[in-house]
Amino acid sequence: MDSDVPEKDYNRILGVLQEENVSILELVNVLLTEKRFKNHAVLINLLKNAGTTVTSILGHRQLSDQARDQICAVIEPIYAREIEDLVQASAGWHFSAQQAALGDIEDFAWESIAHGFTSLAPRLWSLLDALLLARKRKSSLILDRNAMVVDGPDDDELLENELDQDEAILEGNGSSPLQSSASWKEKLLNIKKAVIISIMMHSTNRKANRFQSILGIFLHSVGMPQKVINALSRMGVCIGQMTIYDAINSLSDNAADGIRELGQMLLAAYAYDNFDVDLKQSVPVIEKSNQTLKHLTSGLLFPLQHGATKEDLACSDYLWQRSKLNPRNSQTVTGMKTYRDLPPLFYGPGNAPPSHASFNTWIFLRDLIEQVEGFDTYKANSRFQNFLKRSL
Numbered sequence: 001m002d003s004d005v006p007e008k009d010y011n012r013i014l015g016v017l018q019e020e021n022v023s024i025l026e027l028v029n030v031l032l033t034e035k036r037f038k039n040h041a042v043l044i045n046l047l048k049n050a051g052t053t054v055t056s057i058l059g060h061r062q063l064s065d066q067a068r069d070q071i072c073a074v075i076e077p078i079y080a081r082e083i084e085d086l087v088q089a090s091a092g093w094h095f096s097a098q099q100a101a102l103g104d105i106e107d108f109a110w111e112s113i114a115h116g117f118t119s120l121a122p123r124l125w126s127l128l129d130a131l132l133l134a135r136k137r138k139s140s141l142i143l144d145r146n147a148m149v150v151d152g153p154d155d156d157e158l159l160e161n162e163l164d165q166d167e168a169i170l171e172g173n174g175s176s177p178l179q180s181s182a183s184w185k186e187k188l189l190n191i192k193k194a195v196i197i198s199i200m201m202h203s204t205n206r207k208a209n210r211f212q213s214i215l216g217i218f219l220h221s222v223g224m225p226q227k228v229i230n231a232l233s234r235m236g237v238c239i240g241q242m243t244i245y246d247a248i249n250s251l252s253d254n255a256a257d258g259i260r261e262l263g264q265m266l267l268a269a270y271a272y273d274n275f276d277v278d279l280k281q282s283v284p285v286i287e288k289s290n291q292t293l294k295h296l297t298s299g300l301l302f303p304l305q306h307g308a309t310k311e312d313l314a315c316s317d318y319l320w321q322r323s324k325l326n327p328r329n330s331q332t333v334t335g336m337k338t339y340r341d342l343p344p345l346f347y348g349p350g351n352a353p354p355s356h357a358s359f360n361t362w363i364f365l366r367d368l369i370e371q372v373e374g375f376d377t378y379k380a381n382s383r384f385q386n387f388l389k390r391s392l
Helices: 010-019 024-033 041-048 050-058 065-086 102-106 110-120 122-132 156-170 182-204 210-221 226-235 241-264 316-321 355-371 376-380 382-391
Strands: 268-278 293-303
Touching: 024 041, 041 050, 050 065, 065 110, 065 122, 065 182, 102 210, 102 241, 110 122, 110 182, 122 182, 182 210, 210 226, 210 241, 226 241, 241 293, 355 376
Parallel strands: none
Antiparallel strands: 268 293
């Protein structure tokens, strides 16, 4: 302290207040409530340094638990107000399962959720950071807004590699040095905070269910049992089973519209494939124990790339002019084989035995001699060898 500045006599000031029978609490209340002091320098200084004053009061050893409870009760509406701001329709966190679109799923990213929560609920985000890191955290995020910013990767390739590593670790297929790095731990911490805030939002407004809807669709896609989905739904983590069905139906309708539009462009290719799937039942039933295998056909419709146009596909006349089915080409020798050339391969001239029957006979006799015990003596038999030659 500068020696030229006289030391303030706080005892004299407190003595004046006692003589006037005015307490510090009464003085502060008058400054805060009466309009005549709204521009007073003492009030302006008090509000400017309110944070320091509150910190000093909360840190005092003689502060009672009742006083702490009152302070917490005053702070609670601040966090509740931020939740109310998040659940507003204008915030963009509402999700309608009956109008679900593919873009809603493709645009889902933890980085965007974290950015939205930090911008609309910075105090709640900082509070969760303190609660989840109760033993490690030394400073508050709310006092350093730059530290609260969630930075996503700028390089798309780096992001894709990190996502692949995340999926491998979550599936138990490996480990990554990122798992022990600060960026990895920060990513997991942000996910936990986003999930907690999403549960709070869904509890406040059922329409604010963007996270719950995406998670419910994901669980359905990986075949999660209905009991697990129902349990998570009651916890507020995901939407219910019927709502998931509404979302799947909406996605299917949008996909059907997209396929119809693609087909109407007349620039698409079609591919079909048969496949088998075993639909295992969580609770086996005797009557249907052997009916889990299903034979299905999949269809794929994809657009033609590389600048293909409708004119490029106008090749019907060209193919017909060169087709063997065209009567004009019946006398034309092209050297191409068709199905009409197959019958002569099975029967020789003069209704001789089919060549494939002779070949099968030779294969049977050869395997009998070489593979079956007791017939190996025929290997040196000249008459049998001649019979094999005639069979072939």
